Amino acid sequence: MTASLAIAHDEFKRTVSVPAPSPTRHEHWDTGVVSNSEPLLGPGLVVVCVVMAGAAGLVSKFVLRGSLWPVPGAAVRAAVQLAAVATVLAAAMSRLWSSMLVLAVMFVVATVTAARRSEANHGSPWLTVSLAAGMTSVIPLLLLTRVVPLTGVALVPVFGIVLGGTMSAAGVAARRALDALGQRSGEVEAALSLGLSERDSRMEVIERPLSDALLPNLDQARTAGLVTLPGAFVGVLLATGSAAQAGAVQVLVLISLLLAQACGVAVTGELVARGHIARRASAAPVSRGWSHRIARLIPVVGR
Template identity: 30%
Template sequence: MESSDFSASSEFWLDYLKGMLKPVAATAVVVLAIVLSFVQRLGLEGEMAYSIFRSFLQLSIIGFVLEFIFTQKNAAWILFAYLFMVSVAGYTAGQRAKHVPRGKIIAGASILMGTAITMFLLVALKVFPFTPRYIIPVAGMMVGNAMTVTGVTIKKLREDLKIQKSLVETALALGATPRQATQRQVRRSLVIALSPGLDNAKTVGLIALPGAMTGLIMGGASPLEAIQLQIVVMNMLVGASIISGIISTYLCWPVFFTNAYQLEPRVFASD
């Protein structure tokens, strides 16, 4: 029995090492980029090497983690993986809006609610089964897009409110609610944050084939099957991003305004 386990383990690692030959060979492209950076004196050689090494390490680790989770039948692992992704995304988005108090909490809560609502609808409508193999990759895509939109929305909203502070304060003095006084700034921040994703949705398949679709085609699936999944993916990404972005604007009010419906001076004092 032990000999059989050892043989199976050896075969696994041998197959894994063989599979890593192509990823390692692909780093030749990065080496070329590093050489060009050195020749052009861009000073990005160290950052490029660090970024590629970090991504290589992170993906390798997450590959083993997912391999383990996919073999588990306990739904708790799905929840754990999902909350971990949301936590990292909230921290990253909050870093973008570093001048907003409790920005990481606001971003994390917005991403959590936006992606959870979208995920619930997808599972309820039986678009995806509630299994790790489906939910974790789908959740990762939604959380990643919601992270970008939420971070940009919060950061841009604060910047616009600071620039147009007098206009907002005048509206508040005339009896407007925070939502009414900041309607223009909220709309602008959401449009800026969501525009890249919406533009991508408009041109999907015309300029470049998206990752999910490309992966399926390269894996041997029919292009018609690939586009069915990609349509689902695009819909869920847009939905999760819009919901998360809108929620983040509501959650910003307690830190942007005082209880007397005045702009919080400490939030807009720093650059």
């Protein structure tokens, strides 16, 4: 997505007014590898990636006492997937209809991934509603105000970043809420005995786990620029050399994520509290659920 945001820079320039960078101040960008992607695609890149993946695997094997191959395997899989996705996006983002098709595929994959992460064995398809709630709270607003132009090169990166964050938050919120209900079932029974409804009884238990699902993005927003440089910022900065433009895009992305995740987690909490998403002992094991069967057909879905 960092590369896609770099490509989308020209579209954002029309809607975000910032001072143009000084030629003398940023002229060093013209000779560095960051201004031209071609020097990066050489033997050096392959060697560095192989060494780092191998080192990570060795640490996992001999220090963490785990397996040697999961990390290198994940690295190879990521390289293959990103190469394929980059090829598809280069063609798809040139037309609006093909961009919409890409967004639909992304949404399906995100739904399956969130369902797997929730570890629910009943009602996990309801997480589609959570993701839809998060996306519809943000994307229409960005399009109607023309902050994000209705073009594939601008819409796909922003949609992908917001969808990815909402997917993670909704999946974690559902899993932690269901864990809390399983561990604190006695509190739910006590609340029911006091006359609370089933929905309110469950909500008393899952409120804290739901709010905890928002903490990673809240921490990222609080420390942006101080501890970490988020991907959108880095992508636009490397593409343009303009820190102001990169900051404007990153602020847009961070605030969009905050709203989308808050709405997605809120809907997830309601679905869990009302029993639409649950873990039931009589149901089939999670590993045999619908999301796992679909995931086998979609190799880009990860745990």
